[in-house]
Amino acid sequence: MNRSLLLAARWLSAIFRPEFLPAVAFVVLFLCTYLSLLPWAFKLIVVLFVVLGTILLPRWTIRFWRHSRGWELHRLRLRQNRFFPYLIYILYYAFTLHMLDRFHLPRYMSSILIGALLIQGSCALINTKWKISMHSAGAGGAIGALIAYSLQFYFNPIWWLCLLIIIDGLVGTSRMLLRQHNLWQVLAGTFLGILLGFVGIAFF
Numbered sequence: 324m325n326r327s328l329l330l331a332a333r334w335l336s337a338i339f340r341p342e343f344l345p346a347v348a349f350v351v352l353f354l355c356t357y358l359s360l361l362p363w364a365f366k367l368i369v370v371l372f373v374v375l376g377t378i379l380l381p382r383w384t385i386r387f388w389r390h391s392r393g394w395e396l397h398r399l400r401l402r403q404n405r406f407f408p409y410l411i412y413i414l415y416y417a418f419t420l421h422m423l424d425r426f427h428l429p430r431y432m433s434s435i436l437i438g439a440l441l442i443q444g445s446c447a448l449i450n451t452k453w454k455i456s457m458h459s460a461g462a463g464g465a466i467g468a469l470i471a472y473s474l475q476f477y478f479n480p481i482w483w484l485c486l487l488i489i490i491d492g493l494v495g496t497s498r499m500l501l502r503q504h505n506l507w508q509v510l511a512g513t514f515l516g517i518l519l520g521f522v523g524i525a526f527f
Contacts, residue, residue, distance in 0.1 A: 332497035339494045341442075341461025342381065342412065346374045348435045348468065356476075358429075369426060376419030377436075381412045400503060402454040409447035416440050431475065431524065438464055438523020442516055449515075456504040456512035462491035463516025464523075471524035 352358055353366045385408050389399065398404055420436040442460050449455045466487045473480035495509035504512075 329500065332500040335493055335497040336458060336501060336503075339458065339462060339490060341439075341457050341464075342378050344461050344465055345377050345416075345435050345439050346370060348465075349373050349432065352432055358432075369423070369428070372422065373419060376415055376422070377412075377439075381408075381415045384411050384415075402450055405450050405454075406447060409443060409450065413440060413443050413447065416443065430527070431472070434524050434527045435468065437527040438468055438520045441519040441523050445515060445519060446512070449511075454504065454508055455515070456495065456498055456509045458498050459491065459495045459504070459509045459512030460516035460519075462487070462494045463513040463518075464520030465516075466491060466513075467517040467520025467522070468524045470517075471521045474525065 349370055353361070353370070358366070385399075388407065388411075389396070394404075399408060416436055416439055420433055420440070423433050423436070439461075442464050443457075446455050446457050446460055466484065469480050469483055469487060472478075491513055495504075495513060498504045498509055499506065
């Protein structure tokens with residue numbers, strides 16, 4: 324396979340990791356809604372807290388756990404070894420959600436983490452029997468959340484929706500090129516993410 328294509332697939336997988344999406348969503352809401360009127364110091368504290376709770380702490384914990392077992396990184400790609408990393412992310416996301424409630428943010432912001440928890444919990448359960456693409460589920464979750472927000476705030480999401488669909492397609496293709504998932508695992512992750520991303524925003 325073309326080395327440039329594989330390199331592009333690795334970069335896409337690294338840039339669009341599912342754990343990055345909540346922090347990105349918070350940044351977008353702070354910049355593109357009436358929340359932009361809030362003080363910059365407050366917005367920065369919230370975003371840094373989300374980054375710490377949804378990206379840094381889970382990754383550091385999993386890295387420590389992996390090194391304590393003497394595992395190379397590729398061992399975590401095996402279905403039977405993925406449950407504990409899922410559990411770590413779920414616990415940190417739940418803790419971050421709990422702490423964000425103390426900031427008295429609008430519910431439509433904290434529901435971002437509810438959607439992420441629904442997706443992670445479902446993927447963790449499915450993964451006990453069948454490997455599903457968390458990358459695709461995360462990208463699908465962004466699509467579902469966008470649709471829910473467009474219904475809540477009465478805006479036309481078509482251009483953002485097109486962009487997210489393209490990104491989802493690129494991410495899913497990259498996972499298949501890297502031989503991490505097959506087509507059905509990617510499609511299942513995408514549709515699960517769309518459904519639960521929508522539910523998390525629209526009903527919580």
